[in-house]
Amino acid sequence: MLVQQYGLIGVFAVIAFLFPIVTLAFTWLIRPKRSNPLKNSTYECGIETVGDAWVQFRAQYYLFALIFVVFDIEAIFLFPFAVAFNKIGLFALVEAIIFVFILLVGLIYAWKKNALEWQ
């Protein structure tokens, strides 16, 4: 049963990955190919672009990514707890509440430090 379901996922993953590649290869056969340097230049607003796009960027994005990682891992940890919820006792519930509160302290810290302000 288990192998059957996951086998289907494996086969489907291969098909789902090959399908767009095959279609792109097919369009490569039938589409016109008349490129020139002007057409292949970066399109921003019609006139020539100034400067490179690959520059250093704001650290703010990192902050959000960091907070995201913490909360996403929290959610992943809580999923097994949620599935087993009917079978476990009160003690596990108290533990989960403490776990959520520890992370809540982190969120409040980020909030007070103005890490959540978009500047």
Added chain:
Amino acid sequence: MDLRALGESFIAMLENMGIPEGWVLLINWVLGALAVLVVALLLAIFLIWYERKIAGRVQDRLGPNRVGPWGLIQPFADALKLLTKEDITPDKADRITYNLAPIIAVFHILMLFLVIPFADKVVGANINVGVLFLMAFGALGTLAMLMAGWSSRNKYALLGGFRVVAQLLSYEIPVGLAMLTVVMLRGSMNLNTIAQGQGGVFGLGWYVWILPAVFVLYFVAALAEGERAPFDLLEAESEIVAGYNIEYSAMKFAWFYLAFFLNTWVLSAVAVTLFFGGWQGPFAAQLPILGVFYFFLKVFIMFFVFAWVRATFPRLRIDQMMSFCWKALVPMGLALFLAVAIVLKLGLPSAATNALLFIVNVVILFATLKLLGNYTKDLSHNKNKRLFAPELPRL
């Protein structure tokens, strides 16, 4: 007609023909995979027409109406046109990442179709970690968009890619918390089991009646996850032209377009499965084909609401959007999760538990709205330009 019986009789027929068991299994897998693929692609074609028609009607236009009856053939014509268009890759682009991005976008959205139950047990892969599967492959879409934005080497595309990371990652947390609460109520991550638990006449067993605030949380966060107005900052036409897919043309653009529409459809399908009973409906237990009908009916109504919101609301600013997620939706999601966990552990009879859950949900929803209202009132009274920037009280 029983769809399961059909499949089983097909397997029996193959075995009778003397094909070894391993090959029967493989043929079965490939056929199942192709069926899901065809359903997904036909849906995408239809959804483009559906969304354009709704947007047209909301904006007092007719929408597509020239090609075929009611313009139904229009998306096919568009797809054919995109298929034969010249594909332009900018000289400066990082070619490998640039070409891989649309492939990953299609891959991740097709994978999501595997775990959605169309009717009782009519599901690509009836695995017991369905919700986790949705979260895992849903996050892959963010990667595809960031790859597209970064590799195009275009300032607008890069800005769009950054906004993708900021927005989609942030709004994944409320979506995850909403799913978590439903999983806790049912005690299973299997989407078919979750849908099975919502029986009852006239949809009285739907989880939306027990957990209305969780549904509101999911819906608002799903609007942002589906890159829809009022949260469509990643492809804000008036600010950054088209966002991450600005440099894409022809079929590669078509793949991003398809991923966008199917993403919204999957989000509506998950909303229907988690909160509106999935395939549940009158006589769905006796006739599985009715389940498919009810499921698609509910999902298209849900999709209509998504499209309606998109056509109606103006866009938010990015600082408002991020504040709204981290300062309103995430605390609300955590509060709901804890409240539901505590109520479920009280050990009351099931009717009393459901009533108490409903009351707790309504209280939390109104408390959140009240707090939001207070902040907006205070700030607009002070003539503050930042309309939505709640602060914690001084400790």
